[in-house]
Amino acid sequence: MAENGALATTVADLAVAHAVLADGVVAEPVDDDGAALVIAVSTRSPVPGTRLDAEGRAAVEAVVEQLRALGHTVVRRDPPVPTAAALAVLARWVAGAADDAEHLGADRHALEPRTRTHARLGRLVRRLGLVRPATAAAFRERSTAWFAGSAESADPGVDVLLTPVVTGPPLAARPWHERGWLANVTANARWAPWTSAWNMAGLPALVLPAGRRAGGTPLAVQFVGPRVPRRDYSGSRQSWSAAIPGAGTPPSSTPPARAEPSPAPARQLRLRPRQRPHRQGPLWTGSSSAAPASTTSRTSTWTCPGTR
Template sequence: MDAGAGPATPPPVARGDAGVVGLTATELAARVRSGGVSAVEVVRAHLRHLAAVESRVGAFRVVRTDAALAEAAAVDASPRRSGLPLAGVPIAVKDNVAVAGEVATDGSSAHAPLPATADHPVVARLRAAGAVVVGITRVPELCVFAATDAPGTVTRNPWDTARSPAGSSGGSAAAVAAGVVPLAQGNDGMGSLRLPAAACGLVTLKPGTGVVPAGIGADSWSGMAENGVLATTVADLALGSAVLAGVSPEPPAPPVGPLRIAVSTRSPVPGVRLDPAGRAAVDAVVAELRAAGHSVVHRDPVVTPAAALGTVARWLAGADADAEALGLDRRSLEPRNRRHAALGRWVRRGGFDRPQPALRARATAFFDDVDVLVTPVTAGPPLPARPWHERGWLANVGANARWAPWTAAWNGAGLPALVLPAGPGRAGLPTAVQLVGPPGAETRLLWLAGELERRLPWRRYAPVLDPRAGPG
């Protein structure tokens, strides 16, 4: 881990430190606003828990010990404290957006970037709401693939450290699932929020185009990538998403009358089949939706070969554009990403990385007579935690496509998509489902996720690293 922020992290103490580690962001902020606990106490306790679990998880590239405590003290002293929606809440930020005074590497050692002089807009909004940045989380190089590893480090899933927390927001997801922070920023260009949420038993929302400031890399992967947050509850997700969107945090309003909900389990990638645990998760959600009075129909969205190829083209081009914008030494890139960026350069030269209005129109039309689409997220358990960067491009692409075929189309279309835990799990690991809606359906998805959370509550933290389970 980079030193990043002064002296060593405080020594580990018993989990549940100060009675605040393990509380939700909503609960923590309420206590800090009322003066029941100080932001400094909250942040110090979470830094201690971080020290206790980080060696097993490897979620952070930088821990900002002194800077975070100073930011917490500023929250305590602020005359605005009583009105801050995230007062004193410790958060983590993904290593591809700017945090003032810190270096954003995009997971690559092929350059030597300077510290940022200003926060990215989403970081500025989180801080203005009272959140405290305790660290910068790990990502795979250029945020390209669905496991988080790099030379000398493999980030691990708190539910099972032999498994990956997925990627590319894997470090952020691992930090939340381990109880180190109740809320973490990430972003999603082909599923990079939703896949880690599914792997780590969290809830997240990839907003639709234009809802939250993007500004990720050179061009947000030709407009496919969006910023969001990872959380353990729908209330925290709604709060964090509102802050990022720059709107007043309000409970999601219920729809007028029951919803008409489509369900599809067919994989967009030919030959990929959903495992029994994933099917059981979808079935459990469908049963609860029907019990709640919603209408459920089975209908598969159409993702044409041209649309799929267009999305892949933008993924390839995004890596090349980011490598160019960051001034990376391409000879020093990981071999898989050197190949990926080289293919992306060909795509860009051919002009194949344009937005996909036909895909967006077709995807939007799917919702002409349904309100929400329910799909699986992954075909099976998370990928093994291993140095995937040592394997070739085809091995990485093949593993990603077989494991996670259900997320990328909604990036290409620019539609909102939410992932939440559901179902019986996979041998101690979580299972999840995805909710997709038309443009502007973020509130609808959050409301429905909240209804499912009440009917199918999930365990908020990985059992082996549960910060509320006591010492050990």
């Protein structure tokens, strides 16, 4: 389920990155914004019971309006992602973890509980023969036919599919490694349901920025295309830049500076020794974080005046 990709600011930069990955010759994209495309937009989640939030939906609609203003045809159409394909994605996900653990020679007992369960299910999936290339091939053929359309059914097909990427804001930062496998997998699948199917199908996909949420975190949309495009739309780079808020903006790895809070004034405490010959070992009253590291027996103890 892992695919190599590139992070780029412009279409030209992405063309260079793809040429390097393919060990090929860099081809400068040709501007041809006169070619109107048929773009399908779908916000239906492939994972049952999950929905796109209001900010994500507004971002998709803003991109749709811009694409229409640039002369492209946008239609509402959901791609076929059957239950068999969704289950095949899950099977490959767990099998991949098992393969990685075996390849790295990882000690199963040293893995986190959630990862250990993930790999164990992967080994079971492999033994049962549930990772079937035929399933991926069938889904790829069905997806390709959906893009191409059909003359018999008067379906003109589409050039590109536009979808969201995630259902809402980033998941809360919490000790997920302490939670079980099911909680982790459910949270992951419900938050990012729109990308994995196209990895399994082997179709090209591109994630682009689409503004920011009220809280400051970025929004994004995904474009998916067939393996063999119906027409060359790589030249529409000016259209993509105009339609996508934030496209062409160099990324920054430095977060905005935050004002550091003023440190609280230190409380001045004086420690005085008090002899207690009848006790052995350190005895402290007050904060345990101030206790001495050594546990060597001693005949004196320390107490902080004013504490019990």
